[in-house]
Amino acid sequence: MTTLCFFRFWLGFGIGGDYPLSATIMSEYANKKTRGAFIAAVFAMQGVGILAGGFVALAVSSIFDKQFPSPTYDQDRVLSTPPEADYIWRIIVMFGAIPAAMTFYWRMKMPETARYTALVAKDIKQATKDMSKVLQVELEVEERAEDPKLNYGLFSKEFLRRHGLPLLGCTSTWFLLDIAFYSQNLFQKDIFSAIGWIPKAGTMNAVHEVFKIARAQTLIALCSTVPGYWFTVAFIDIMGRFAIQLMGFFFMTVFMFAIAFPYNHWIKPDNRIGFVIMYSLTFFFANFGPNATTFIVPAEIFPARLRSTCHGISAATGKAGAIVGAFGFLYAAQSQDATKTDAGYPPGIGVKNSLIMLGVINFIGMLFTFLVPEPKGKSLEELSGEAEVEK
Secondary structure, X not given: OHXXXXXXXXXXXXXHHHHHHHHHHHHHHOXXXXXXXXXXXXXXXXXXXXXXXXXXXXXXXXXXXXXXXXXXXXXXXOOOOOHHHHHHHHHHHHHOHHHHHHHHHHHHHOOOOHHXXXXXXXXXXXXXXXXXXXXXXOOOOOOOOOOHHHOOOOOOHHHHHHXXXXXXXXXXXXXXXXXXXXXXXHHHHHHHHHXXXXXXXHHOOHHHHHHHHHHHHXXXXXXXXXXXXXXXXXXXXXXXXXXXXXXXXXXHHHHHHHHHOOHHHHOOHHHHHHHHHHHHHHHHHHHOOHHHHHHHHXXXXXXXXXXXXXXXXXXXXXXXXXXXXXXXXXXXXXXXXXXXXXXXXXXXXXXXXXXXXXXXXXXXXXXXXXXOOOOOOOOHHHHHOXXXXXX
């Protein structure tokens, strides 16, 4: 466990660095008319990764089930988890090294963006050379004096005046979104069991359980999560970031409440299809909504020299929300009846009340969206205020 935690920490460290870099690199290379779609397409590759992970889990668990058959938990508690099953999660995790290695290779070959090289590294010639290579055209070096009015730091009053409220909007909406988004995964066990996608634990062995859970999660991703990503790619430069984020939070609120208030109705066997549809729609509008836009907007609205930093601050705040969602609601979603809680957990407020709380959180996220400016159709310099001095 210590080894796993150690390497998961460094995995998070690497991905935490790549989040702002991926968004910033794409925003600075794209033009203002299609910039949103390009950044959204980068983010949408998460969906490809989710599906790939699901398919790998399905394939590995199927192979192990055929090679090492074992009884169900009710038949034999010990033999229901064959010794070979310990290799399943290890193999699935090892497959993750393949895209990581590919990313490392291409990152090493990728030049810095021209804005970073020119404005931060102060190397106009290298910036011109890099842009000539990317655009495959000859560009002339144009020296420009640096304006002292734009040379303010992250903790300065000028930054607070210019970008304080937008940064608050980016961090707060990402924080609130991740509370709701990551806590939804905690309810999958209850929801998938309620609709019959995952049978009772006693009727399965350990390998069957891996397969059933992977199949359910892959179906949700295929039918709602992934389409939501690509709807954002298709419509973000038409509708704008603000409208998509506001719409996403609104419908997440609606569907959370629609699931929560009549929760006892949805868990009845005759209403399973409706339950799946409602649950899937919350994921769809999370991705055709704030899950995508909170990644996109911070890469557009801040000055070049602080763009990655502000995006990183926003992402880190979001992950703080993920911790609240993952751990806080793990306890909150426990049954109010002490005899029905999971082993080792105190009584909570129950799934129904937890979903109501998440609906309220989504509504608050909708309100904080009004602090976020609309970047659609504007250059990065217009958005950051760097073009003001030149006029």
